[in-house]
Amino acid sequence: MRDVPLVSVRDLRVGFDGLPAVRGISLDVGMGEAVGLVGESGCGKSVTWLAALGLLPKSAQVAGSVKLAGEEILGAAPHVLDSVRGGRIAMIFQDPASSLNPVHRVGAQVVESLRLHRGMRGGAARAEAKRLFDLVGIPDAARRLDAYPHELSGGQNQRVMIAIALAGQPELLVADEPTTALDVTIQAQILELLGALRRDLGMALVLISHDLGVVAETCDRVCVMYAGRIVEEAPADALFHAPSHPYARGLLGALPPIDGPRRPLAAIPGSVPDPNAMPPGCAFAPRCAHHIAACDSAVPGLRPMGLDRRAACIRAEAPVRAALVPA
């Protein structure tokens, strides 16, 4: 079983009312690996994982395959999905305030997760909840277990959410924009915590973000999504230093420089296509500075760009050989 990825998504498609939101995604997450999913709002990052975990409304049309350690979970029976969700795969979201129950003490919410996923109760569960609070860096953990969410800061509530997620001893934590609602210094602390937990617990991490800088720093590998498809997949470092796909280049251009001279941020012109009116070929073509007529004739598939990178662009070449040349 050594070569079986922890999670393997193949040709995942999701539609709402006949309109495509995810248009054939394939990706693997290895044991203990950190994979970033990046792209503008609405490109299908969240829906991919909500579909995998059976969390979309029944009206969503879902097709394809999602295997967890080789076992199909897409469309699996409710009792199977119940043990996967919060157990083998946990998910945390952008806004901890809306995920936590405001009328229950935070410790009780961790204890409930321990009861559900590990059958723990009473003193043992409370001791384990305190250990988890210590692990996620909540100071004065024993006292904070008795706090209500409104008595804690946004950053502390996100740490509580992470503790609840860890209660099920997940093999994979999917963190969906986990720092977007937090201020900048707290964002960095939460990202550091996620990275440390992954290393110390050997847990895999999928980090969903619209910020390429955030995923490049935290992840081993990054998938860039555009209009429901993956347009580039590469090791985080390689992607950050030399993106192949023009959209990935655009995302990078929209980042403030870490060092070097200040310059105005380059926004990507135009907007994501309406699912009602997808362009006939490459979905990015109408916004692309490298567009040529052939881009409109067929949807480009992901093709290898060197050893460990794939890009869906007929004009992209492996960055070591050549950069994109404007038409």
Ligand SMILES: Nc1ncnc2c1ncn2[C@@H]1O[C@H](COP(=O)(O)OP(=O)(O)OP(=O)(O)O)[C@@H](O)[C@H]1O
């Ligand atoms: N329950 C739903 N019903 C109808 N459409 C939906 C539903 N959930 C998501 N969508 C649509 O699916 C598309 C993809 O949404 P998704 O939330 O995955 O985007 P995203 O890339 O995660 O962006 P964001 O960063 O804004 O969350 C969007 O057009 C969204 O409006």
